[in-house]
Amino acid sequence: MTVRRVVTGTDGAGKSVFVSDGVVPHSHEFQTMPGQAQIRVWFTPGVPSSVTPEAEPTDNHGPVVPGPGGASFVIVRYAPESVVMSPDFDPTAAGQELATYAPDLAEVFEPDGMHRTRSVDYGVVLEGEVWLELDDGAQVRLMPGDTVVQLATRHAWRNKTQAPATVAFVLTGASA
16 A cells, blocks of 8 residues: 655745655555555654654654654554454464554554554544444444544454455544
């Protein structure tokens, strides 16, 4: 999965300029979960600055969830649930791959996919259908164009279809 990213900034004279225009440099297609992928569009670890960063701010092996005041723009493609229900699925290998490409998320994931991050997340479904599940098993089906605001709640994402579902998220770092 590839996504174009255009970044703007300000030059030394205070004029707005295009800083970069190209494919997002950090994405990962999960080998242990065919159809699962993540694209790290941009990462701001703490309070944002209007100064153009000297180096690429995203990292395929670093945190996904930003610190207080920070933001993370991630696009996730969810594999169909049938992938993890397959007899060929290796949960240990999948957990190791997640720990490599999203270490902070791996730390909070439970075996059933439930998790809670210290962030307020804004999401929009781009493609497919995905179900958002909460603590008590309550679920809501989300379709393309549907949005969600997640206030640091314990949840899981379920793709009950036979096709991948893609969701764009902006995570904002929350304090305890």
